[in-house]
Structure formats: structure tokens, C-alpha cells
Amino acid sequence: MNSSIIKRTCRITAIMAVFFILTNQSYASEEFxxxxxxxxxxxxxxxxxxxxxxxxxxxxxxxxxxxxxxxxxxxxxxxxxxxxxxxxxxxxxxxxxxxxxxxxxxxxxxxxxxxxxx
Ligand code: HEC
Structure with missing residues (x-):
């Protein structure tokens, strides 16, 4: 695997993580x-x-x-x-x-x- 693919995968994973954190917070604020x-x-x-x-x-x-x-x-x-x-x-x-x-x-x-x- 070349390093640019690894970097890109990392970046996508990071974006997905942020997305999940943000959406989860909005669920939480509806419950409480x-x-x-x-x-x-x-x-x-x-x-x-x-x-x-x-x-x-x-x-x-x-x-x-x-x-x-x-x-x-x-x-x-x-x-x-x-x-x-x-x-x-x-x-x-x-x-x-x-x-x-x-x-x-x-x-x-x-x-x-x-x-x-x-
Ligand atoms: C435009 C006038 C109006 C507004 C504004 C209004 N109500 Fe009412 N409400 C009524 C009337 C008239 C009734 C009685 C309906 C009937 O005859 O069954 C009623 C009934 C109710 C009942 C049922 C009471 C019972 O003993 O069964 C509740 C609970 C209630 N209203 C809560 C609210 C809440 C909370 C709000 C604000 C978010 C609100 N109302 C805003 C006119 C209003």
C-alpha cells in the first residue's frame, strides 16, 4: 500500500468519526x-x-x-x-x-x- 492511500483512508475515518460524534450529540439533546x-x-x-x-x-x-x-x-x-x-x-x-x-x-x-x- 502506498502512503497516500493510507493518508486518505485516515482522513475519511476521521471525518466519519466527527460525523458520528456530532449526530449522536443531537440525538442526546433531544432526549434530555x-x-x-x-x-x-x-x-x-x-x-x-x-x-x-x-x-x-x-x-x-x-x-x-x-x-x-x-x-x-x-x-x-x-x-x-x-x-x-x-x-x-x-x-x-x-x-x-x-x-x-x-x-x-x-x-x-x-x-x-x-x-x-x-
Ligand atoms: C387559543 C386558546 C388556547 C391556547 C393558546 C391553548 N389552549 Fe389548551 N385548551 C383550550 C381550550 C378551549 C381547551 C378545552 C377544550 C375542550 O373543550 O375540550 C383546552 C384544553 C387543554 C387541555 C386539556 C385539559 C383537560 O382538563 O382536559 C390541556 C392539557 C391544555 N389545553 C394545555 C395547553 C397547553 C400546554 C397550551 C400551550 C402549549 C395550551 N393548552 C394552549 C384553549 C387553548
Whole structure:
């Protein structure tokens, strides 16, 4: 084997390694929401969801979203309502703007009453 082929093979291997590292990182960031993204999501819930559900989630055009109101409603039910909206009501689908993982996290925070702390 001549040395230029070895060099080229090394270079291709290095490029592939970098590619795998980068793509793996983007998978990881989808699974684990960063603290910055969590702060943004809380802001979205208070401002955007709050425009209908009330800034403190005590209800308005949409129903209250406090833990006592969501008792007995499964996370998956809330997650689907947020992702796909409710046809025939003012509740819009958020799938174009939020990932499933983000909506799952929001649903968990709503159930736990961790967004609208006084
Ligand atoms: C334009 C007004 C509007 C906006 C904005 C809105 N909602 Fe709603 N939402 C509603 C209405 C109205 C309902 C009740 C639908 C029905 O009658 O079943 C509802 C229902 C829900 C429910 C189901 C509650 C239950 O007790 O079953 C959840 C959860 C919910 N919204 C979460 C959200 C979240 C999270 C956001 C922001 C990402 C959001 N909503 C933004 C109007 C809105």
C-alpha cells in the first residue's frame, strides 16, 4: 500500500468519526432537555398557553390546568391534547412548535404543579 492511500483512508475515518460524534450529540439533546430549553418552555406555557388558560393557569377561555384540575387525567391524555389540540374547540395543536419530548415534560410539570408556582 502506498502512503497516500493510507493518508486518505485516515482522513475519511476521521471525518466519519466527527460525523458520528456530532449526530449522536443531537440525538442526546433531544432526549434530555437543556435547562435553557426548560426555561423557554415554562415561558411558553405562561405566555402562550396562559393567553387562554390564564397566566397562573387558573383558567380563562380554556380550563384551569392546575394539578387539582388534572387529577385522574393520564399524562398521555394531556400530551395528546397538547400535541394534537381538540378539534372543534379553541385548543390548537402544538405539534408544529413543540417536540413530543417537550410536550411530555410540560404535561409532567402541569400535573406536578411546577409551572404556576405563586
Ligand atoms: C387559543 C386558546 C388556547 C391556547 C393558546 C391553548 N389552549 Fe389548551 N385548551 C383550550 C381550550 C378551549 C381547551 C378545552 C377544550 C375542550 O373543550 O375540550 C383546552 C384544553 C387543554 C387541555 C386539556 C385539559 C383537560 O382538563 O382536559 C390541556 C392539557 C391544555 N389545553 C394545555 C395547553 C397547553 C400546554 C397550551 C400551550 C402549549 C395550551 N393548552 C394552549 C384553549 C387553548
Amino acid at each position: 432537555l437543556s435547562n435553557i430549553r426548560k426555561a423557554q418552555l415554562i415561558h411558553i406555557v405562561k405566555q402562550d398557553c396562559g393567553s387562554c388558560h390564564g397566566m397562573t393557569l387558573k383558567g380563562g377561555l380554556g380550563p384551569a390546568l392546575l394539578p387539582e384540575n388534572l387529577e385522574g387525567k393520564p399524562i398521555l391524555f394531556l400530551q395528546n391534547t397538547i400535541l394534537y389540540g381538540r378539534t372543534g374547540t379553541a385548543m390548537p395543536p402544538w405539534k408544529p412548535l413543540l417536540t413530543e419530548q417537550e410536550v411530555l415534560w410540560i404535561s409532567q410539570q402541569l400535573k406536578a404543579g411546577k409551572i404556576a408556582e405563586p
